[in-house]
Amino acid sequence: MMTREQLIQKWLDHDLSKTEEEAFMQLDDYAELTKLSRAMKQVDVPPYDIDAQMASLQEAVKEQHVKTLNWKKILLPIAAILVICFGIFKFSNNQLTTVETIAAQKQTTELPDGSIVQLNANSEILFSQKNWKDNRNISLKGEAFFKVSKGEKFVVETSLGKVTVLGTQFNVQEREGVFEVFCFEGSVKVDFKGKSEVLKPGQLFSSETGLSFNSSFIDKTPTWINGKSTFKSKPYKYIIAEFERQYNLKINALNIDTSQLFTGSFPHENLEKALQAITMPLQINAKIIDSKTILLSSE
Template identity: 50%
Template sequence: MDREFLISKWLNNDLNDQELEAFKALEDYDDLMKLTHSLQAFKADDYDTSKELERTLSAIRSSKKQTSWLKSFMRIAAILVICFGIYHYTTTLDTSVSTTMAQKTTISLPDASSVTLNAKSSIVFNKKSWKHERDIRLEGEAFFKVAKGETFNVITKSGTVTVYGTQFNVKQRKNYFEVICYEGLVGVTHNSQETKLKPGDSFLIIDGKLIAKEKESQPSPSWLHNESTFKSLPYKEVLAEFERQYNVNITTKNIDTKQLFSGSFAHNNLDVALQSITLPLQVTYSKVNNTIILTRE
């Protein structure tokens, strides 16, 4: 039914049952009720239906404008809140970089320091808070070249490495934690105890035990040059690194994987690399799809 027709009949108290239901269904019904309660406070001597209708409609239109303005304002405010939230979330979000099997990558940090990730490794840091909180979370292995005058912490599951403008390598794998300082000074905190490393010094924990190592004579880790080198390390660590560099699975038969191995393998030729890690121990190998089986007769 026509809206103004219903309102006119309502003002004249002349609505039938069907019209009353239609009147109650009007979107202005609540506003009209508020107005009628206000009008009950007084009684005009001469009641002009046409004038009262126009007055009522004018009040409703004014109320609708205010409501419409308020709704528009609330929409704009909601959009601003959402935009601010998105901006705050994206600008404070951590930066995460990871590598897959047989992959390496180099990342520049906000202070011009750089990190090179070895295969199957990841780092997480926050660019926005970098000026006052230089923390990097590392899983796997990475080589760091720190800008002079800058310091930051490399946090791993096994310990924290604090650096003071230097070059160093951190390797944190399952039951394996190693830090080698190539330049400058490194502080390694493990089990609440800090050890300071100078160039050539190493800190190595295997299966919870501190392992003594010879002075490092190379200027950088060999894996940066696509070669993995081992000095008296358990054979299982060699095989685990081989799997990461070539994206293969290795199974062993009649082999003591705790025996120590010294040697190296290249990252660019699978067969040559296999010979490098099997011939010194008189181990044979066979390949089945993506699995390599090492056997000692």
């Protein structure tokens, strides 16, 4: 026959069999334990020394020579509460932190070491607060600009490639199957499909074209941070996708070759000017259907 303590421990470990679960539900304070567990999951619990607290409780019991069942009934729920608190704190301490943006939104986040990440629209970063100083790893979906504080190795991982730095400013983009890294300051190492490239200021790595140098490199940050998307010889479908992200709408392209290359830019805060910027150079007609839909055509 499994003891009360064993049932509670297995419940906390989510390891109850069907028979054990039925036995656990028959405990006198089953309702209080489950209610407490649900409540504790909704609060942040500060660090708690469960060993010290348990030792203190046990010492108090010994000093008073408490041997009755009533004291056991008092001590066990307290112990269960401490175990729950410890479990929740341990879980939350290992949780990953997620920062994400939606369409037409940008966001700046400061990391635990003072590094800065600026997220473009429809982007997401994922990192662990625990041991951040010694393990500066970030997972990225979308596009972000990084200002990295000096310290241990800093790694940005995407589904397509990885960027490693020691202290620099760079932009990483992973969209529509294209992986691009642009170095603004310092140097970065890019790992892509088993090969590595070291980028210096003004250099761009693209999964489509490889390593290149921007001879007109002037800016210290990506233009999207200042409210403008800029492209150089990019397929038109790429421009459409970025336009949709920045204005949170849908573009329907009729009779348009979306593989044709586009060089130019569009602002993020003026829809009419932005439309003119991406259509006039290619002699494309644009019609705003409603606040969420735009029609592009070649006629």
